[in-house]
Amino acid sequence: MRLMSRCSIVLLAGSILVAMPAVQAFAQSDKPTPAADKSPEKNAATDKPALPPLPAETHTQQSMMLDGKNLKYTVTVGALPTRDKDGKVAGQVVFTAYTVEGENRPVTFALNGGPGAASVFLNLGAIGPKHLQVGNEGDSPSDPTTLKDNPGTWLDFTDLVFIDPIGTGFSRADVPEDQAKKLFYSTEPDIEYLSRVIYDWLVKNDRLSSRKYFVGESYGGFRGPRITYYLQSELGVAMNGVVLVSPYLNPTAESNGDLSPLPWMMTLPPITAAHLEREKKLTPQAMADVIAYTEGEYATTLIRGNADKEAQQRMIARVTEMTGLDPEFVKVSGGRIDTQAYLREVWREKEKLGSVYDSNVTSFDPFPFATEQRANDPLLASMIAPLTTAMVDFVTRTVGWKVDARYNALSYDVNRLWDRGENLRKGSVPELRQAVAADPKLRVLIVHGWNDLSCPFMGSILTVNQMPVMGDPSRVAVREYPGGHMFYTRESGRLDLRKDVMEMYAKH
Numbered sequence: 001m002r003l004m005s006r007c008s009i010v011l012l013a014g015s016i017l018v019a020m021p022a023v024q025a026f027a028q029s030d031k032p033t034p035a036a037d038k039s040p041e042k043n044a045a046t047d048k049p050a051l052p053p054l055p056a057e058t059h060t061q062q063s064m065m066l067d068g069k070n071l072k073y074t075v076t077v078g079a080l081p082t083r084d085k086d087g088k089v090a091g092q093v094v095f096t097a098y099t100v101e102g103e104n105r106p107v108t109f110a111l112n113g114g115p116g117a118a119s120v121f122l123n124l125g126a127i128g129p130k131h132l133q134v135g136n137e138g139d140s141p142s143d144p145t146t147l148k149d150n151p152g153t154w155l156d157f158t159d160l161v162f163i164d165p166i167g168t169g170f171s172r173a174d175v176p177e178d179q180a181k182k183l184f185y186s187t188e189p190d191i192e193y194l195s196r197v198i199y200d201w202l203v204k205n206d207r208l209s210s211r212k213y214f215v216g217e218s219y220g221g222f223r224g225p226r227i228t229y230y231l232q233s234e235l236g237v238a239m240n241g242v243v244l245v246s247p248y249l250n251p252t253a254e255s256n257g258d259l260s261p262l263p264w265m266m267t268l269p270p271i272t273a274a275h276l277e278r279e280k281k282l283t284p285q286a287m288a289d290v291i292a293y294t295e296g297e298y299a300t301t302l303i304r305g306n307a308d309k310e311a312q313q314r315m316i317a318r319v320t321e322m323t324g325l326d327p328e329f330v331k332v333s334g335g336r337i338d339t340q341a342y343l344r345e346v347w348r349e350k351e352k353l354g355s356v357y358d359s360n361v362t363s364f365d366p367f368p369f370a371t372e373q374r375a376n377d378p379l380l381a382s383m384i385a386p387l388t389t390a391m392v393d394f395v396t397r398t399v400g401w402k403v404d405a406r407y408n409a410l411s412y413d414v415n416r417l418w419d420r421g422e423n424l425r426k427g428s429v430p431e432l433r434q435a436v437a438a439d440p441k442l443r444v445l446i447v448h449g450w451n452d453l454s455c456p457f458m459g460s461i462l463t464v465n466q467m468p469v470m471g472d473p474s475r476v477a478v479r480e481y482p483g484g485h486m487f488y489t490r491e492s493g494r495l496d497l498r499k500d501v502m503e504m505y506a507k508h
Contacts, residue, residue, distance in 0.1 A: 051405065055401050057076060057079075058078065058400050059074055059075065060074070060399045061073075061075075062129065064129050064149040066155075066156055071129070072100070072101075073098050073100045073155060074097075074099050075097070075398075077096050077097075079093060079094045081093075082183075082193045082196070082197070084175075084179075090175050092166075092172055094171045095163050095197075096119070096123060098160045104210075104211075105159050106157070106158040106213060106240070106505060107207055107212055107213070108161070108213040108214070109161045109201075109213070109214050110162045110215045110220075111214075111216045111223055112217050112218065113216070113218035113220040113221065113223070113248065114219050116168060116411040117219070117220075118168040120162075120390075121217060122215065123162045123391070125488055126152070126245070126486075126494060127150075127155075127160065127497075128155070129149065130148065130149065131494075132386060134386045135382065135383050135489035139386075141382050141383075143386060145393065151491065152495050152497065152498045153498070157505055159210075161198075161201060165184070165190065166180065166414075167185070167408065167413065168410075169391075169407060169408060170403055181417045185417045186419035186421065186423075187419070187421060190223070192230065194223065196235070199235050208237070211508055212238070213241045215245065216244060216245065216247065217245040218246050218248055218455060219248045220245070221446075222249060222428050223428075224242050224244050224428070225244075225431040225432035225444075228431070229435040229438075232435055232439065239435075240442065240443070242435075242444045243504070244444065244460075245447050245488075246452055247428075247446060247460065249459065249460060249463060250460075252425070252426065253462060253463065261299045262462065263336075265299055266459045267339055267453060267458075268298065268458075269290050269291060269450070270451050271323050271342055272290050273287060273451050274451045277360055277482065287450060290322065291458070293318070297311075297315070298319075301314070301335075319335045329345055342453075343355070343356060344365070344373060348368075350362075352378075355379035356377055356379075356454045356485075357380070357454050357484045358483060359484070361379045363378035363382070379485075388409045391407060429463055432444065433467060436467075441508070442475065443476075443507060444475065444476045445500060445501065446460045446464065446479070447479045448478070448479075449482070449485060450482060450483070450484075451483060452483075452484045452487075453484075454485045457478070460478050479496075479500050
């Protein structure tokens with residue numbers, strides 16, 4: 001999950017990145033950490049009432065039926081401390097791990113994005129052993145939060161460790177806000193402390209020799225190449241594979257829409273995919289034709305601009321046909337369909353809004369006559385309550401990790417505090433290239449939903465097309481599925497993703 005629009009962070013303008021001290025995490029026993037116990041009344045670091053200590057690591061046994069077989073597994077909820085450069089505890093990172101007994105089991109670490117999103121979206125939405133029906137057209141925040149066995153889980157072929165960054169889930173900073181901003185809420189410190197958490201979990205659980213994988217969604221997809229490269233080059237831990245789900249990978253591709261065709265090449269295909277889905281005409285071949293037109297005639301027409309009036313007219317007619325939008329709207333847009341304008345225009349007659357994460361997921365527009373969208377995103381608005389309720393109930397009741405704290409599935413405070421520096425804006429493609437170049441066996445799978453306007457799939461296709469082929473050309477692959485940013489909310493999306501990931505893991 002990601003608090004961005006068209007892969008741009010929308011809540012705060014960018015700021016200049018400055019050098020910041022790294023934060024380290026260290027494996028330790030299951031006892032509550034000292035930072036939480038400094039005073040029963042005051043926290044010395046913040047001079048505020050001290051938070052109750054986090055519980056000791058807790059385990060429970062579970063089982064599920066998967067492909068006709070009984071899969072037994074252990075759920076562990078616990079926390080790893082992070083420390084500042086002086087060795088003082090600065091925060092607590094909470095994780096949820098699912099492990100199965102057996103030799104030579106791989107382990108996969110999962111992170112969501114935001115910045116400010118907990119890992120519950122990948123956990124209960126996509127690849128964990130339990131699934132919550134949420135995030136599709138017609139799903140309601142007040143629907144029963146019933147967890148069911150997930151046929152799309154990855155647990156039969158890899159252990160899973162879901163990590164909640166500081167400020168998300170139950171993870172928390174033990175330092176004042178200004179220090180937390182420097183230690184946690186900026187690109188480089190974020191990558192460093194999360195990499196160290198992965199390292200510490202491996203050491204604590206005697207898993208350094210296991211095959212290791214990373215999966216990150218959205219801004220977690222931004223984290224993926226950087227964490228992989230940092231682990232590889234700084235901490236001496238090599239990942240075997242990386243899965244990037246709807247990644248915020250290459251934000252520079254969307255800049256300068258006045259001169260570059262790239263921003264419009266990225267958004268036309270998902271808009272067309274949404275229309276094809278509404279017409280029940282969405283197929284891989286139909287999308288292959290859309291991609292071919294986008295990379296060919298559409299791009300060249302945009303580049304030539306007013307130098308070729310006839311081509312412009314042909315483009316406007318073709319875009320109108322592809323998107324199903326009002327011809328006059330397409331004409332005045334010059335065939336360049338702005339995301340936010342589209343999300344209101346496509347459902348205007350029904351006084352609804354489409355979601356930037358999947359424009360076919362809608363809600364009523366509470367401000368239909370406002371000059372711009374004033375309501376929260378329809379898909380986000382429908383997901384946060386049920387995911388929060390389900391995860392808190394699972395952790396506190398089912399697992400028995402009794403915690404006296406608020407759970408943040410999506411923290412707007414973290415997003416507000418995030419440093420929008422140059423290191424964020426340049427994306428993660430340089431680290432992706434370097435990690436792949438350094439390890440000839442590393443494999444990367446980039447997956448998207450066709451309908452996603454938040455991080456459009458064409459951005460990844462165009463990015464990978466420009467990468468050098470380093471050995472086997474299939475080592476960095478892009479796959480697309482029906483659906484949006486969280487295409488895995490559909491069972492077919494989860495099953496297709498499971499199949500493709502299993503094939504990638506089997507190559508090691």
